[in-house]
Amino acid sequence: SRVLTFSRLLTTDAARCWDEKDYNGAADRLTAPLQWARQLLTPGAEPWVSLRGQQCLFNVLLRLEAQTVAGLANQLDGPHRASLLDALAAFDATDPTGKLAAWEATARGNVAFARAMFAGADAGEKLAGHIDSYGANTENVGGLSEKVDIFIGGVLTRRDLDKVRSMSAATIAKHLDAAEAMITPVAAALRSPHPLDALKPLQVQAAADPSQIARLVLGAPAATLDNNRTMAKLLSDCMERIAASAK
Secondary structure, three states: OOHHHHHHHHHHHHHHHHHOOHHHHHHHHHHHHHHHHHHOOOOOOOOHHHHHHHHHHHHHHHHHHHHHHHHHHHHHHHHHHHHHHHHHHHOOOOOOOOOHHHHHHHHHHHHHHHHHHOOOOOOHHHHHHHHHHEOOOOEEEEEEEEOOOOHOOOOOOOOOOHHOOOOHHHHHHHHHHHHHHHHHHHHHHHHOHHHHHHHHHHHHHHHHHOOOOOHHHOHHHHHHHHHHHHHHHHHHHHHHHHHHHHO
């Protein structure tokens, strides 16, 4: 939290430097929190640490976006331009905050949870109870499914619970095996050049699972994709402007 606070102070001071035409000073104040964010986003970090890293990175990229659009990169000397580029290049261009990797890890954790939880003679009863406790009343959450079919199959819904309740442990296990097999294709779809097209048939498959185990395991990969693309575009746009200024 202190690092995030210092990051906000430095990005604010970068604006002061800009106003005073101290462009290299602005770059210094943006490079440091970029490096901090990279450390906070180390793979395997505790979720709350990664969250601070995401907030730190987003805060800095918003400031850098504004200043590079206004021409910051053209005002920098060679070493400061290189330092900024190095700090930006330290992030995975396709997954700057590790959201895609975290989605896959969470999905595999959901499989382990489901295997332990929904077993035994009352497996169907337990699964129906879980859906009733954590599911939504409609799949059309916030009107999204009418407009963006990529979100269909992304939430548990309180429907056909009697059918779920009557399922045996063996039937649930088969649906769970099928859901686990979808994790790798979904992870690949999220990183593909055309992720929405790749993800849509998989979301349809998840939505068709009568046990809703696929929904439980996969969660909402489309939401993860949407959040990640915003950060990835900010990162790539800033890098392109700074790199272009060196030519």
